Amino acid sequence: MENLQEILSSIDMSQHTMDHITIACMDGRFFGPVVHYLLDRGLIGHTDVFFAAGSQQNFLSDEFKAFALKQIELSRKLHDMKTVTLVAHWDCGAYGGNKALGGGDEERAKYADDLEAAKQVIAAKFPDLEFELVLAKPEGNKVDFQKIA
Numbered sequence: 001m002e003n004l005q006e007i008l009s010s011i012d013m014s015q016h017t018m019d020h021i022t023i024a025c026m027d028g029r030f031f032g033p034v035v036h037y038l039l040d041r042g043l044i045g046h047t048d049v050f051f052a053a054g055s056q057q058n059f060l061s062d063e064f065k066a067f068a069l070k071q072i073e074l075s076r077k078l079h080d081m082k083t084v085t086l087v088a089h090w091d092c093g094a095y096g097g098n099k100a101l102g103g104g105d106e107e108r109a110k111y112a113d114d115l116e117a118a119k120q121v122i123a124a125k126f127p128d129l130e131f132e133l134v135l136a137k138p139e140g141n142k143v144d145f146q147k148i149a
């Protein structure tokens, strides 16, 4: 892994393009792991970020859908964004967490279904975007990023 400080100081503040947008939950337990995931993939300095409670759930909500889609629209329009990483995470409080979703296969299926549904909502408005769907799940004291699609 490259040094974060070096990468941050090499970001050209006069540039106005970001190829990517990362959409994740605001849950601070997962912030560091998401940053490391992006760092490993060389995306720091190349990705916009939209961190909001429930991540993918915002695109499926009557209350937040327009706001969430606006973030995509602005990233595309202002930064020429082309690819999207949608990150769901285990035990998400916006869903009621493990208590509500069971902490097993059903919980995994719910996040996978909602990631796919959110992708469809975004793709319906922006059909030329490419997507990566990921579930962030703690395994011991590390967080595993599992590809859903």
Ligand SMILES: [Zn+2]
Binding pocket: 025, 026, 027, 053, 054, 055, 089, 091, 092, 093, 094
């Ligand atoms: Zn969450």
